[in-house]
Amino acid sequence: MTVRVRFSxxxxxxxxxxxxxxxLFNWLYARHTNGTMVLRIEDTDADRSRPELISAICESLxxxxxxxxxxxxxxDRFDRYVAAANGFLESGHAYRCDCTQDAxxxxxxxAGSAGYDSFCRDRNVAPGEGVVIRxxxxxxxxxxxxxxxxxxxxxxxxxxxxxxVVRSSGVPMFHVANALDDLEMNITHVVRGEDLVNTTPRVxxxxxxxxxxxxxxxxxxxxxxxxxxxxxxxxxxxxxxxxDDVSVGDYRxxxxxxxxxxxxxxxxxWGPKDDVEIAPIEKFIxxxxxxxxxxxxxxxDIKKLEHFNAEYIRALPVxxxxxxxxxxxxxxxxxxxxxxxxxLQERVKRLEEIPSFLSWVVGxxxxxxxxxWSNVMGKPEVPAVLDLVIExxxxxxxxxxxxxxxxxxVGTELDTKTQLPVRLALTGSRSGIPLFExxxxxxxxxxxxxxxxxxxRT
RNA sequence: GCCCCGUUCGUCUAGAGGCCUAGGACGCCGGCUUCUCAUGCCGGUAGCACGGGUUCAAAUCCCGUACGGGGUACCA
Numbered sequence: 001m002t003v004r005v006r007f008s009x010x011x012x013x014x015x016x017x018x019x020x021x022x023x024l025f026n027w028l029y030a031r032h033t034n035g036t037m038v039l040r041i042e043d044t045d046a047d048r049s050r051p052e053l054i055s056a057i058c059e060s061l062x063x064x065x066x067x068x069x070x071x072x073x074x075x076d077r078f079d080r081y082v083a084a085a086n087g088f089l090e091s092g093h094a095y096r097c098d099c100t101q102d103a104x105x106x107x108x109x110x111a112g113s114a115g116y117d118s119f120c121r122d123r124n125v126a127p128g129e130g131v132v133i134r135x136x137x138x139x140x141x142x143x144x145x146x147x148x149x150x151x152x153x154x155x156x157x158x159x160x161x162x163x164x165v166v167r168s169s170g171v172p173m174f175h176v177a178n179a180l181d182d183l184e185m186n187i188t189h190v191v192r193g194e195d196l197v198n199t200t201p202r203v204x205x206x207x208x209x210x211x212x213x214x215x216x217x218x219x220x221x222x223x224x225x226x227x228x229x230x231x232x233x234x235x236x237x238x239x240x241x242x243x244d245d246v247s248v249g250d251y252r253x254x255x256x257x258x259x260x261x262x263x264x265x266x267x268x269x270w271g272p273k274d275d276v277e278i279a280p281i282e283k284f285i286x287x288x289x290x291x292x293x294x295x296x297x298x299x300x301d302i303k304k305l306e307h308f309n310a311e312y313i314r315a316l317p318v319x320x321x322x323x324x325x326x327x328x329x330x331x332x333x334x335x336x337x338x339x340x341x342x343x344l345q346e347r348v349k350r351l352e353e354i355p356s357f358l359s360w361v362v363g364x365x366x367x368x369x370x371x372x373w374s375n376v377m378g379k380p381e382v383p384a385v386l387d388l389v390i391e392x393x394x395x396x397x398x399x400x401x402x403x404x405x406x407x408x409x410v411g412t413e414l415d416t417k418t419q420l421p422v423r424l425a426l427t428g429s430r431s432g433i434p435l436f437e438x439x440x441x442x443x444x445x446x447x448x449x450x451x452x453x454x455x456x457r458t
Numbered sequence: 459g460c461c462c463c464g465u466u467c468g469u470c471u472a473g474a475g476g477c478c479u480a481g482g483a484c485g486c487c488g489g490c491u492u493c494u495c496a497u498g499c500c501g502g503u504a505g506c507a508c509g510g511g512u513u514c515a516a517a518u519c520c521c522g523u524a525c526g527g528g529g530u531a532c533c534a
Binding site for chain 2 (some may be wrong): 004008009042044045048073101112113114115130132150153154155156159160161164166167168169171173174176178193194195196197198199227229230232234235236238264267268269270271272273274275276277278294295296297298299300301303304305306307308315343346347357408409411415416418419420423424427428429431432433434435436457
């Protein structure tokens, strides 16, 4: 039996890291088993779905290197869901209900319980305005499944309310589409977030009802479920689009490499047994098993993501780094960026940091802090150092080697270290990329002006 | 309220009864390399939520407690 998994986003927002991780685990399993990855757009709710988001979601998936073998849109299969729901009505699996939402809520509160009280089960409500179709859930019994991640999960049917399968607008609810599609698309493994655990009994019931209504037909076995632990924020709550910065596109904008993102995401809720957690994706495809996924939620640690990203950036051939970094350099001369790229590659954690390392080369230096200035420039030998450097740089060859010879040569003569005062005078900071290459790229006059200005302040 | 679930260093994870005086990674701290920073290398810090069982032996199995999370829509 070939494995068929599906990733089923609703186009109600951009792809966020939680969904991306679900997609990734589906994909890893599909590739691990040589199975089929299905992308199913769950756009049954026309009011909330935004078609333009479908392409945004697909782009984010592609950016991450997650590809798919089949693509379906539930909006194309609308009639099937309606037919299935009508079948429920005919077979007695479902019934019409004309209770208003307020009435349901009031009665629930009065009874001290939550949910719908099956009020319309035997009222034979006629079709009409404000009428929904509800599923007749069993009054007793246990419904459960063996979850690949969580083990046996069971629900008492007594706590299952008669849930809505068709809205008053005539549009079936997602459970119906879900159950029908998983059945007809031959899905063998359902890998999704833990937040869907509670809807699983409904889907299982619906699937059985669909099968009941198709006597004589062959049906695939019930899929195996794997409910993934959630990805949480620092408060250990489910990542929310409103509270947290979670869109995959945002990470792309900040200069995270897709390989780093993908590699980091797969360490949340799953871990390689050999302790090698940064590696080519093929290694993880080979190792990945749904049964090895953890049960506990995982915190999305941006620091560790940055470390992964920095590792991936450093591992790039320099031409690739230049190509990846170019979209982030704003109005900096691409040739300048290319010559200084090796220095940046070693220091940058996110590609968006590139310009900040170059600001003093292409523009004004930072204003040094009082403390740095007095610590570095307050030394008694500094005026002499600066004077000599200025004098010799005025006539030196304008190459990194010659500039370096001047600066270090003065240091040797005066028996002191000379880089720091020169650096502070030029950049305004004690730290940064090596000095002489960028200096050689700058205008000699600008360099001398900055050194003279610093000398004047000593 | 009701239903479902979780708990190994601050964080992510390895661990499926003896290999665990619990391993790796991020972070943090220290050292070496270095006339800046960074990289690289070396070292350190810190954890089985708690209480009962079961067993010759428990981070691993069972029960309870505590804490935490998810769900409870005519969203998915």
